Amino acid sequence: MLRRRPWMILLAPAAVLILLFYLLPAVVNLVLAFSDMDYTFDFRFVGGESLVRPLADPMFGRVLRNTAVYVVTTLTLMNVGVGVLLAVLTTEIPDRVGGAFRMLWLLPRATPSVVYVLMWFFLLDPTDYGLVNKVAGALGGENYDLLSQRPWLVVVLLNGCVGASMGMVIFTAAIKSIPPQLMMAARVDGASAWQRIRHVTLPSIAWPIMFVTTYQTLSLLTSYEYILLATDGGPFYQTEVLPLYIFHNAINDFEFGYGAALSIGLMAIGTVLALVYWRVFRFGGRGSAAQRIEVDA
Amino acid sequence: MWSRGTISLCAVLLLCGACAADGDRGRVDADGTVHLVGWVTGPEPSAFARKTNLIEGARRLNQELAAAGDRRRVQIDVDFNTTSHDPYVKKLVFAFAAERGPDVVCGGHEIVGEFAPPGYLVPLDDYLAARPAFRDDFFPVLWGAMSWHRKVYAVPQDNEVRLAYIHKKPLRALGWSEADIDGLAASVERGELSLDDMAALVEKAVATGVVKPERGLYHRNRSGFDWLEFIIAYGGRLEEPGTGRLVLSRRATLATLRLFDRLVAHRALPPGMTSYTERTIYRNFVDGDVLIWLTGGSWHKLEWQGAFGTTDAEFRQNIAYFPVPGGKRGTPPVSVSHPFGCAVAATAPDRELAFRVIQRSIDPDLDVGHAIKSSHLVVRKSSSESGPYQADPFLRDMIGLLKFTHFAPNHAKLTRLQRILFDGIRGVEVGVLSPEEALDFVERLCKARMADDVVIED
Numbered sequence: 001m002l003r004r005r006p007w008m009i010l011l012a013p014a015a016v017l018i019l020l021f022y023l024l025p026a027v028v029n030l031v032l033a034f035s036d037m038d039y040t041f042d043f044r045f046v047g048g049e050s051l052v053r054p055l056a057d058p059m060f061g062r063v064l065r066n067t068a069v070y071v072v073t074t075l076t077l078m079n080v081g082v083g084v085l086l087a088v089l090t091t092e093i094p095d096r097v098g099g100a101f102r103m104l105w106l107l108p109r110a111t112p113s114v115v116y117v118l119m120w121f122f123l124l125d126p127t128d129y130g131l132v133n134k135v136a137g138a139l140g141g142e143n144y145d146l147l148s149q150r151p152w153l154v155v156v157l158l159n160g161c162v163g164a165s166m167g168m169v170i171f172t173a174a175i176k177s178i179p180p181q182l183m184m185a186a187r188v189d190g191a192s193a194w195q196r197i198r199h200v201t202l203p204s205i206a207w208p209i210m211f212v213t214t215y216q217t218l219s220l221l222t223s224y225e226y227i228l229l230a231t232d233g234g235p236f237y238q239t240e241v242l243p244l245y246i247f248h249n250a251i252n253d254f255e256f257g258y259g260a261a262l263s264i265g266l267m268a269i270g271t272v273l274a275l276v277y278w279r280v281f282r283f284g285g286r287g288s289a290a291q292r293i294e295v296d297a
Numbered sequence: 298m299w300s301r302g303t304i305s306l307c308a309v310l311l312l313c314g315a316c317a318a319d320g321d322r323g324r325v326d327a328d329g330t331v332h333l334v335g336w337v338t339g340p341e342p343s344a345f346a347r348k349t350n351l352i353e354g355a356r357r358l359n360q361e362l363a364a365a366g367d368r369r370r371v372q373i374d375v376d377f378n379t380t381s382h383d384p385y386v387k388k389l390v391f392a393f394a395a396e397r398g399p400d401v402v403c404g405g406h407e408i409v410g411e412f413a414p415p416g417y418l419v420p421l422d423d424y425l426a427a428r429p430a431f432r433d434d435f436f437p438v439l440w441g442a443m444s445w446h447r448k449v450y451a452v453p454q455d456n457e458v459r460l461a462y463i464h465k466k467p468l469r470a471l472g473w474s475e476a477d478i479d480g481l482a483a484s485v486e487r488g489e490l491s492l493d494d495m496a497a498l499v500e501k502a503v504a505t506g507v508v509k510p511e512r513g514l515y516h517r518n519r520s521g522f523d524w525l526e527f528i529i530a531y532g533g534r535l536e537e538p539g540t541g542r543l544v545l546s547r548r549a550t551l552a553t554l555r556l557f558d559r560l561v562a563h564r565a566l567p568p569g570m571t572s573y574t575e576r577t578i579y580r581n582f583v584d585g586d587v588l589i590w591l592t593g594g595s596w597h598k599l600e601w602q603g604a605f606g607t608t609d610a611e612f613r614q615n616i617a618y619f620p621v622p623g624g625k626r627g628t629p630p631v632s633v634s635h636p637f638g639c640a641v642a643a644t645a646p647d648r649e650l651a652f653r654v655i656q657r658s659i660d661p662d663l664d665v666g667h668a669i670k671s672s673h674l675v676v677r678k679s680s681s682e683s684g685p686y687q688a689d690p691f692l693r694d695m696i697g698l699l700k701f702t703h704f705a706p707n708h709a710k711l712t713r714l715q716r717i718l719f720d721g722i723r724g725v726e727v728g729v730l731s732p733e734e735a736l737d738f739v740e741r742l743c744k745a746r747m748a749d750d751v752v753i754e755d
Contacts, residue, residue, distance in 0.1 A: 039709070040415040041394040058741045126572050127581060148569020148727060234571050236724040252383065253713050253746070254390060 026267070032260035039254035050261035059237055059245070067242040070155065070227075071220045078160020079216040080209060083167020087205075088197055090168075091175045102172065108162045117229040120158055151231050151239045159226050163219075167212045174205040210281040214274070221270050242266050323400040323646040329369045331647045333654065335401035337639075338378035338385045343599045346667035347403060347454060347637065348377040354658025358650070361657070371650050373401070383712075386411060393417045393642070400645035401655060403454055405635050406442040410707030413445040418640045420448040424652045431656060434677045442704040443638045446541070451638030452655045453676040455667055458632050458695045458702065459523055461495075462593045462618045466585035470507045471498075482619040482694075486701070488627045492530055492556055495589070495622050500563040502588045513565030514589040515578050516557075520712075520719035522633050522705050523592035527553040528718075529703050530631045531624035536706035543708050543751045545743050547736060550718065552624060554732035558725045568726045576604070583607055585615065593618070595695045599672035618694075620701045634702040636676065668692065674699070710750045717742045 036046045054060040086105060090098035108116050123131045126145035133143045146154055178201065186196045224244035227233065233240030233248065240248075243266060250259025278284060324332050333355075337347040355373040362369055378385045382405060392398040393412065402408060402418070412418050425432040432440075439453040465478055484490050499513035517523050525535060533549025536542070560566035567573070579597070582590040583605050590597075598616075601607045620630035639658070645651040664680040667673065674695050675681050686692060705711055721739040724730035730738060743751045 039390045039394075039411070042415075057745055058738070121574060124572070125574070125577055126567065126569055127577050129577055129580075145567065145569040145572055147572035148567075232571075234723060235569060235727040236720060236729045238727075238729070251387065252716075255746075 029260045029263050029267075032257055033264050035257040035260075037256040037260075041256075046257070050257045051264065053258055054262060054265065059240070062237055063240050063242055063245045066238070066240055067221070069152065070239070070241050071217060073152070074156050074160050074163060074220055075213065075216055078156060079163035079167055079220070080213055082160060082164040083212065084171055084202075084205070084209065086164060086168040087171030087175055088201060091172060091201075092193065092197075102168060105161075105168060106165050109165045113225050114229060116162070117158070117226060120154070120230065124154065147231060148235050151235060154230060155227055155239050158230055159220070159223070162226070163216060167216070170208050170212055171205050174208040175201055178204045210277075210283075214277040214281065214283075217273055217277070218270050221273070222266065242269075323644070325646045331369060331371050331650050333371060333373040333400040333645065333647075333651055335373050335375040335403065335639075335654075336378065336385075336389070336399040337375060337403040338380075338382065338405075340379045340381055340385075341596060341600055341671070342379070343596065343603065343671040344455075344667075344673070345377060346663070346670050348375045350454075350658040350663045350667055351375050351401065351403070351639070351654060353663060354654045354656070354660070357657040357660065358653050361653075369647075369650065371654055373654060375401075386712075396644060398642055398644065400642050400651050401639055402642055403451075403637060403639040406451065406638050407705065407707060407711060408640060409443055409445045409450045409638070410711060411709050412640070413448075413450045413707075414709060417643055418450045419643050419645075419648055420450060421452065421641065421652060422449050424649065424656075425449060428656070434661075434679055436676060436678060436699075438702075438704070439636055439676055442634070442636050442707070445707050451640040452652075452659060454637040454639050454659060455664075455671070456634055456636040456674040456676050456699075458595045458620075458634060458674065458698045459526060460593055460595065460618050460620050460632055460695075460698060461622075462582065462590040462597065462616055464582060464585045464588055464590075465615050465617055467502050467507045467588045468617075471502055471505065478617055481617055485619040485622050485630050488623050488629055490622050491626045491628070492527070492622050492624055494626070496556060496560055496563075496565070499560065499565040499588055503563065503565050508586065508588050510564040511567035512581065512587045513563075514560060514591055515573070515582060515587050516566070516570055516590075517592040518571050518573050518575065518578065520716045521592075522635050522715065524553070524715060524718050524722065525703075525705055526592075526621045526631045526633045527556065527624075529633070530621055530628070532628070535703075536708070537752050540752075541706070541708065542749070543706060543711060543714050543747070545714070545740065545751050545753045547740070547753065547755050549624075550721070550739060551732055551736045553718075554721060554725050554735045557722050558732045561726050561728070566726070568728060570726065571723065579604060583616075591621070595674065595691075596672045598691055599670075612691075620698050630701050632698055632702045634699070634704055636704070637673075708750070710747055713746060714743065714751060717746065 033050055034045055034047060035043050036050060037043055086102070090101050092098075111119075124146050125131075125133065126143060126147065128134065128137060128143065130143075132146070136142065136144060182200050182204070183196060186200050191199065222243050224241055224247060227239055227241060227244055228247065231239045233244050242262065246259050246262045246266065249255045249262060323334050326332070335348075335351050337351065339345065339347070351373055352375055355371045359370050362371075376399070378388070385404060386408070389398060389402065389404075389408070389412065393415075398417065402412070409418070413420075435453055436456075439456065440449055443449050443451040443453060463481065465473075468478055481490070502508045503510055503513045528535065528546055528549045531546075531549035531552035533546030534544050537544055557566065561568050578590070579601060581587045583601050598612060601612070602609075620632045622630050639655040641648050641651045641655070659676065661675075661677055661680040661683065664675045664677050665683050665686050668675045668680070669685060669689060669692070672691070674692065675686060680686060681696060717739055720742070721730070721735040724738060725732055725735045740753055743753065
């Protein structure tokens with residue numbers, strides 16, 4: 001059978017990995033969600049009790065709202081918005097300068113997250129010791145506690161500076177693969193830089209934008225590492241997002257059953273969003289059809 | 298495709314890995330050597346003697362065994378945790394569940410509430426009953442902190458006092474004389490200065506410009522035992538004596554929330570304390586930029602010496618201390634102690650020897666040495682009378698504060714209650730909730746997350 005279907009051999013290693021590290025944990029999570037397992041690790045079946053518990057959880061609504069704000073804001077402004085901006089700008093300037101700039105922008109991604117967040121703490125320390133406050137003080141301003149007063153701004157910037165780098169790399173690669181004759185034609189037609197970006201560059205990277213949007217949505221939906229380190233969801237649940245809430249319940253409070261039930265909710269949201277993107281962006285039907293680009297005179 | 302050699306190498310590596318992992322576990326060798334694994338936590342480096350005392354305890358026990366003609370010997374490997382309490386407890390939870398936990402486990406007394414109920418720890422009452430002189434040499438109140446359901450599960454290792462520190466520089470600028478400053482602690486102890494009076498003092502320091510706005514008072518930047526002090530100070534209780542269930546005292550909680558609301562409203566306290574790192578907090582206080590460090594501990598004196606080079610003389614010259622004042626005038630001040638203890642795990646290969654290592658690790662000289670090195674309190678009566686300990690005026694004062702001390706209940710969900718309470722305080726401080734709304738929030742969250750484990754009372 002294998003001789004007639006060699007693709008099965010080729011797929012087997014990946015299939016085993018998917019089974020072990022994707023499907024099996026999902027099944028274990030599903031089973032746990034029907035228990036009230038705590039730090040004693042005793043499995044007590046409680047039916048759907050844990051699954052309906054979020055409805056009675058006073059913080060659940062706020063956490064869902066926070067998650068939506070976090071994902072939408074970080075995605076649009078930073079991961080895609082700044083990613084596109086950086087890619088376009090750094091490909092419009094001499095390649096050596098653009099490359100160096102992109103390399104610098106990649107540094108946060110290569111920095112351990114704890115060190116990266118500590119650097120933000122040095123910047124934003126609410127007392128005179130913070131760099132931002134030092135500068136503000138030198139200019140005659142007062143100390144400002146950004147982490148407490150504007151936690152979303154910090155969380156979005158902190159995550160986005162890392163997140164934008166992925167988009168930047170992918171969009172840059174896409175821009176560099178645009179056939180040069182398209183750009184030359186645009187120039188011959190008298191297109192300005194902005195017109196070239198708008199009518200040649202952006203349409204050419206539409207597919208990568210859709211890919212990054214989809215990928216980063218799902219990634220942001222499950223990411224909490226930087227928020228945990230920077231604000232731990234605070235002050236007072238203002239930046240508590242669903243994956244962090246799951247961490248707090250399951251790992252801090254040892255409510256493994258409830259944490260698993262919340263994870264089911266997160267998985268459901270992720271699946272629905274993935275299907276929506278699939279339909280809206282027409283990933284299924286999008287082939288290598290030639291794109292038509294029009295340039296205004 | 299894979300040579301026989303490659304497969305053999307992989308097998309050997311896997312075997313070595315398994316052996317190495319097993320090497321971390323307690324076992325008894327054929328020659329009678331008992332290998333024990335101990336886990337202790339600081340996290341502050343000054344508390345490193347918690348580790349070395351266990352090793353020294355094992356050495357002394359081996360001498361004792363040799364003298365008695367006993368062929369058994371103990372070898373103990375001790376891991377010293379340098380992270381905070383929560384990660385340490387997490388590590389223990391997962392290690393015990395995986396049956397890879399330590400044989401001797403040391404930590405704050407809450408480890409009893411966490412790990413005795415699932416049966417991870419063994420009761421020590423029989424061992425203690427066989428050694429009455431040893432048992433009776435400890436301050437009796439400490440045995441209560443080491444107990445769960447009337448059984449003792451840990452031997453006290455050190456104790457501490459939580460207290461407030463006040464910087465004398467701004468106090469002098471406010472017009473306080475040296476005599477006034479020296480008499481401050483006594484006045485708090487007599488109940489002449491309440492939490493409200495303290496708040497008024499801090500507010501005055503800010504209003505008169507002695508300290509900058511939001512530099513009147515600092516408090517801990519995260520959840521912990523300290524918040525319970527205010528509940529007790531305002532007349533609340535933490536535990537229902539008959540059932541052992543935790544208590545949320547509404548009146549005392551509301552008073553606590555109003556205190557912090559008032560301090561923020563008067564710009565005496567920064568609303569965003571959680572964004573202050575501990576180093577910033579301590580540096581601001583030690584530099585005299587902040588009047589009161591409210592949620593201090595006896596160990597901070599030594600920590601500041603290490604971090605900022607504060608000498609004993611500078612400490613005496615610049616810093617005074619007092620227990621957290623009572624909620625109303627005439628009520629006693631409060632301190633919550635958090636004694637450390639060492640317990641024997643149910644999986645220890647030789648429980649009796651594990652207990653005896655712990656016993657010898659708290660010999661009076663080791664008790665005193667650790668207390669002096671780490672600015673903690675001794676746990677044995679005979680240690681407290683020793684010369685070196687009595688020679689340290691700060692530690693002597695700390696012993697004096699023990700009469701105001703309370704212990705947090707040993708309950709597995711106490712940490713959760715503390716966290717909810719802290720969230721309520723944070724909500725008030727950042728201006729998201731009024732004190733009344735915060736009380737409602739705390740109450741609802743307690744009901745949702747703790748169900749029958751907490752009793753809500755007026």
